[in-house]
Amino acid sequence: TVHRTRGRNTAAVRLLAASHRIAEATGYRLGELHVRQELSIIRRQQGNAEQALADAESALAIARELGSARDQSVALSLIGIIHRDRSDRARAGAALADAIAIAAQAGDPLQLAFLHGHLGALYVDSGHPDARPTLERGLALSSACRSVFGRALALLALGRPDLFPGEAARDAARLAAAALLYRPSPNPSAAAKALSRLARPVAPL
Numbered sequence: 630t631v632h633r634t635r636g637r638n639t640a641a642v643r644l645l646a647a648s649h650r651i652a653e654a655t656g657y658r659l660g661e662l663h664v665r666q667e668l669s670i671i672r673r674q675q676g677n678a679e680q681a682l683a684d685a686e687s688a689l690a691i692a693r694e695l696g697s698a699r700d701q702s703v704a705l706s707l708i709g710i711i712h713r714d715r716s717d718r719a720r721a722g723a724a725l726a727d728a729i730a731i732a733a734q735a736g737d738p739l740q741l742a743f744l745h746g747h748l749g750a751l752y753v754d755s756g757h758p759d760a761r762p763t764l765e766r767g768l769a770l771s772s773a774c775r776s777v778f779g780r781a782l783a784l785l786a787l788g789r790p791d792l793f794p795g796e797a798a799r800d801a802a803r804l805a806a807a808a809l810l811y812r813p814s815p816n817p818s819a820a821a822k823a824l825s826r827l828a829r830p831v832a833p834l
Contacts, residue, residue, distance in 0.1 A: 641667070641671055642668065642671055645664050645667055645668050645671075648660065648664050649661060649664040649665075649668075652664060658691055658694065658695060659691075659695060659697075661691055662688050662691040662692055662695065662697070662700055663688075663700075665684045665685070665687045665688035665691065665704075666684075666685070666688045666700070666703060666704065666707065668680075668681075668684045669681045669682075669684035669685040669688060669704075669707045669711075670707065672684060673707075673710070673711055673714065678711055678714060678715055681707070681711050682708065682711045682712075685704050685707035685708045685711060686704075686708065688700065688703075688704040688707070689701060689704035689705060689708065692704050698731050698732075698734065698735040698737075699732070699735055699737055699740065701728075701731050702728045702729075702731040702732040702735065702737065702740050702744070703728075703740070705724045705725070705727050705728035705731065706724070706725065706728045706740075706743065706744055706747065708720075708724040709721045709722070709723075709724035709725035709728060709747065709748075709751075710725075710747055712724060713747070713750075713751050713754070718751060718754065718755050721751050722748070722751055725744060725747055725748040725751065726748070728740075728744050729741065729744045729745070729748065732744060738770055738773065738774050739770075739774045739776055739779070741767075741770055742767055742770035742771040742773075742774050742776050742779040743767075743771075743776070743778075743779050743782065744767075745763050745764070745766045745767030745770060745783070746764065746767035746768075746771070746779055746782035746783040746786065747782065748763055748767075749761075749763035749764030749766075749767055749783065749786055749787075750764070750782070750785075750786040752764075753786050753789055760786075761787075764783050764786050764787050765783075765787070767779065767782070767783040768780060768783035768784065768787065771783060777810050778810065780806075780810055781806075781807045781810035782807075784803045784804070784806050784807035784810070785803075785804070785807040787800075787803050788800045788801070788802075788803035788804035788807060
């Protein structure tokens, strides 16, 4: 995890592969589960959607076997995000909705904050009428949980000028806040996305 958060994906994959071999050899299923989750995140970042999805689905199967609600929700969120990357909105929405239902039943506000942000962003992509309330719910949950990246995720989607026509000043403020929050993130593309969108609503007419 330390290597991943510092952008050292090759080293992270090597260590995770070794950890997975040990967990598998000793029958440590929870260890296998968490390795699969981490590998899914890294492989998505590397653009390997097929393997990322396979890892997330393996993690989900183990989480169901162990009866871990939170890990089921995390795995489903990974599956939903990967499907969104691939523009498969139906599968993405179904996975994220299932993840939200499990997280709500488990009483996991931090996970719910991230999930509402991702589902709201998916809704923005498709022009869904629930985009704004879903994102505002995610922003409220993230603020209550003091989740920096949860807030950044919601603000990035809320700042899209096509979502709220006529709110250019508010959009610019949201995008600027998202870019600032994403600055220490290991995902520089998110900050770049916020800054590129920021340039549009404040550009001279």
